[in-house]
Amino acid sequence: VTNFYATSSRYGTPDDFKRLVDEAHGLGLLVFMEIVHSYAAADEMVGLSLFDGSNDCFFHSGKRGQHKFWGTRMFKYGDLDVLHFLLSNLSWWIEEYQIDGYQFHSLSSMIYTHNGFASFTGDLEEYSNQYVDREALLYLIMANEILHVLYPNIVTIAEDATYYPGLCEPTSQGGLGFDYYVNLSAPEMWSTFLETVPDHEWSMTKVVLE
Template sequence: SGLGLLVLIDIVHSYASADEMVGLSLFDGSNDCYFHSGKRGHHKYWGTRMFKYDDVDVLHFLLSNLSWWVTEYKIDGFQFHSLSSMLYTHNGFSTFTGAIEEYCNQYVDKDALIYLILANEMLHELHPDIITIAEDATYYPGLCEPTTQGGLGFDYW
């Protein structure tokens, strides 16, 4: 915009409102249109819905949402909100000591990792000046490493 200001928005692709009147919960009448079914579909502490990142419709929805914000409003970047709640099936509510085993176990949502890689790849390919920031309290390894080097591709943590 030429004024020396950057416009960043906090994008919440880590969970969604469970409110059926204003949110996506039960959007098509089913319990699992965009979300995991059963306990995994509900955040244990926040009462929100958890996206199923292995579903192609969810990927299309979330990725197109990112593109829409950039195209429609010409924003400069995103802070990806609460990655801890999406990266782990325990929603990040665990003790982290920094041991590599905490980041490479059955509680890591590999589909969420793939979504974040796709999001960063797409955003940086289509919009080379875009800024992506990871909000993560668990110090997930490789957050700001390039995707070509096995990282998630964020610019900042």
């Protein structure tokens, strides 16, 4: 993501998007946006990287400021200006375009300093060790709290492949407050199977377990 407050001109104008949302609502459909607050483009010409000339205006400095594999920039969620920017971004799309909810993209990239690229066995220690970004978790709790208070009908969806506990538990009970949860491991597995594995070689064990 290079611009958090604009639709791409490749797909039309802002007014075109407003008409699209209105048409969808007229048909009884809800409009959800996949919001990417888990990282930002490293492009220094059109993105936020080096926005004010410094390396850490919105992002962590050093290795922590770079995604482990993708090279994208990682937000420092404990910074007040970053919180203002991201929370305002959530409110803006609702106020300006009347969208109905968000799917929060790639939570594993933001809630772990290893960006989710680790083996998970389900041991609770894996979700509370030194690799967990507690500031990112607090941001997600805050985002869900504010969205559901200001916009009671809004829907939030967590996209996570690590089975983080409490994603859809209320924040009042120690959860992150999402309404729904989606794990892309299963569709990615089916996509790989369909593209690369002949039907007669499918592993039923892998299908059942994943």
